[in-house]
Amino acid sequence: MPKFIIERNMPGAGQLTEGDLKAGSAKSSAALRELGPSVQWVQSYVTDDKLYCVYIASDESLVRRHAELSGFPADSIARVRSVIDPTTAE
Template sequence: MPQFVIERDMPGVGGLGDQELKGASEKSCSVLRDLGPEIQWVHSYVTDDKIYCIYRAPSAELIEKHARDAGFPANSIAQVRAVIDPTTAE
């Protein structure tokens, strides 16, 4: 299944506490359950003003629907074409 990186502009998100992040996670998971097993949240990276999420889904359109239904921005959605790491250089 295709994998995507979603960039979410969320000023100040890095300052949220554990309970606020838990609430956002719960909202995301609730919408994912409603959308069905075709879309999967892998994990996210929280920085000062953005969240970068890794999702698996058949299309960017389904990721956009998740963002709308959950009330989260999805400022950029890019399909992953390859994964590299230090072992790629070997």
């Protein structure tokens, strides 16, 4: 299945407490259960004012639907076309 990177503008995200992050994770997981196995959350990176989330989904519309159900913004969604790392140069 395709992989997507979601950019979520969330001012103050870096100040979220462990409890806030736990609650957000639970809310996201509940939305994923409702959508079924065609969309999966891999992980998210929290920065000062944004979240960058990695999802696997059959198509972008499921990622957008998850954003609607969970209440989290999806300001930008980009499909990953390739993955590279230092070993790519070998």
